[in-house]
Amino acid sequence: MKTSEKKEKISRKTIQRLTMYLKCLEKFSPDDYISSEEMGVLLGVTAAQIRKDFSSFITNIETCIGIRGKGYNVKCLYEMIENILGINKQNNVIIVGAGKLGNAILLEGDIEKPRFNIVGIFDITKSRIGKEYKGIKISSVSDIPKIASEQRIDMAIITENKSIAQQVTDIVTQSGIKAILNMTSLEIKVPRDVVIEHIDLNRKLQELNYWKEKAE
Ligand SMILES: NC(=O)c1ccc[n+]([C@@H]2O[C@H](COP(=O)([O-])OP(=O)(O)OC[C@H]3O[C@@H](n4cnc5c(N)ncnc54)[C@H](O)[C@@H]3O)[C@@H](O)[C@H]2O)c1
Numbered sequence: 001m002k003t004s005e006k007k008e009k010i011s012r013k014t015i016q017r018l019t020m021y022l023k024c025l026e027k028f029s030p031d032d033y034i035s036s037e038e039m040g041v042l043l044g045v046t047a048a049q050i051r052k053d054f055s056s057f058i059t060n061i062e063t064c065i066g067i068r069g070k071g072y073n074v075k076c077l078y079e080m081i082e083n084i085l086g087i088n089k090q091n092n093v094i095i096v097g098a099g100k101l102g103n104a105i106l107l108e109g110d111i112e113k114p115r116f117n118i119v120g121i122f123d124i125t126k127s128r129i130g131k132e133y134k135g136i137k138i139s140s141v142s143d144i145p146k147i148a149s150e151q152r153i154d155m156a157i158i159t160e161n162k163s164i165a166q167q168v169t170d171i172v173t174q175s176g177i178k179a180i181l182n183m184t185s186l187e188i189k190v191p192r193d194v195v196i197e198h199i200d201l202n203r204k205l206q207e208l209n210y211w212k213e214k215a216e
Pocket residue numbers: 097098099100101102123124125128159160161162163164183184185199200201
């Protein structure tokens with residue numbers, strides 16, 4: 001099976017669980033050991049599911065297992081999951097849309113450095129271009145192709161107004177950027193070789209409402 005075929009079969013839920021495991025491991029000291037049962041209790045996931053996730057993703061998971069019964073070494077497991085998620089290296093990120101949300105992400109977004117390094121912020125509105133936030137100057141969206149040809153840009157966060165979100169995303173994808181985080185409520189379309197994640201507050205509220213109704 002080719003790597004791309006393997007990737008196709010990995011569900012979004014599984015990737016969400018990997019990020020959850022990482023967050024859970026951060027609460028422990030690197031030298032600690034944790035079993036799938038302990039992790040399961042903390043996260044509300046079955047130990048069997050955790051073991052299945054580890055064995056299907058981590059080919060050499062046994063190297064993280066300590067003395068029998070102790071579980072997995074926290075540092076070893078953490079590094080393996082980081083490796084799978086590709087966050088054991090610096091990923092260069094741009095923000096497209098320097099309005100309230102774009103600036104909030106830049107200034108207060110709590111984006112994890114050096115995993116995600118914001119290297120540029122762009123806008124379409126002339127009056128915003130040239131202003132500086134957190135040492136980063138707002139550039140024109142039309143400069144994205146040039147900047148992407150000069151340095152590696154791994155992903156773009158789209159925080160433009162919905163009415164121009166598709167237009168600016170087209171510029172981003174035509175510049176060779178292959179990963180998009182869409183913060184607008186527009187169902188942005190991207191070419192097949194580009195991955196996109198949507199963070200839509202309304203959709204999240206709908207999901208939450210389902211769980212609320214189910215719990216009643
Ligand atoms: N996913 C989330 O959690 C979340 C939260 C807040 C906002 N949003 C969305 O993010 C986007 C940005 O929100 P914001 O509060 O930063 O908006 P904003 O109006 O402060 O700025 C957005 C950008 O759009 C441009 N713009 C503004 N009005 C425009 C118009 N009429 N035509 C063309 N361009 C225009 C501006 O240049 C600005 O950079 C919106 O689509 C909003 O719905 C998402």
